[in-house]
Amino acid sequence: MLTPAHWRHLLRVLAVSAVLGCSSSKAIAPDSEELDADIARPPPGGPRLESLPGPMLGTFDSYSEALFAACRKIFTKPRSSAGRSPPTTALREEREAFQLRRRAATEYCAWMYYTPDNKYEISLLTDQAGSDPTGKAKHCSLPSFVEDRRYPSENIQYIVVLHNHTFDTRISEEDVLFLVGQGSLHGFEPKTKDRDRRLSLVAFFSNEHENPTCDGFYAYSPYTGKILKWARSGRQWSCTQTHVVRWLTRDLLNAPTIMEEKAHCPTMGAL
DSSP states (O other): OOOHHHHHHHHHHOOOOOOEEEEEOOOOOOOTTOOOTTEEOOOTTOOOOSEEEOOSSOOBSSHHHHHHHHHHHHTTSTTOOOOOOOOTTSOHHHHHHHHHHHHHOOOOEEEEEEOTTSOEEEOOEEOOOOOOTTSOEEEEOOOSEEEOTTSOGGGOEEEEEEEEOSSSOOOOHHHHHHHHHHHHHHOSSOOOSSTTOOOEEEEEEOSOSSSOOOOEEEEEETTTTEEEEEEEETTEEEEEEEEEEEOOSSOTTSOOEEEEEEEEOSSTTOO
């Protein structure tokens, strides 16, 4: 865990990133003709979105209700999942089919936020793609702000950066940097009725590609430095720690190091 002094140094030197970086794959832009009331996109030829409207799904009394509603909503969207990654021993045709689905898949992102009415809300989704000169990664470029006309902007508390990974893969170094950048804007300890709530990032995944369902998600908070994986088997959910995030040098403009470190979840039922 970073010390308070380390965090202060980090916030001084870290430029706010505007892009979530996820699984390696060549990005394919969605068809501009597709219209969906749940998805905000910049106008053709217009500037990138600087904020997302809200709410999309109504109000929620609890964090977990909002989280799972967002997960279910994302996987109703086109190309939101490439399905399960086949093992290296799978037939070549199966592996090639998965790679094709990955190239065609789309990452969506949104904010979970908290209102003065003590409710959790989800912004509209966006699928605006982030720039990647290498063309090797999927990116959803999440605006840093939510515009909910019911409340002054300063009264909105930012809770979770939400997005889908197009298959079951961990949170990336780019994800971590983006979240810390958002913390420098909005703070790491939002004021909610749940006093232990911290700014975090969640990456949903599905194991299906034709009719994807919410099969799990990875969650990360700078407060703990741990990456947790929640996975569903039938109606049962289980949690394991898969990785830890470490800042190995004081040059915090460099990416953090994500190290595999399996353990039991620190607090089961944290949702």
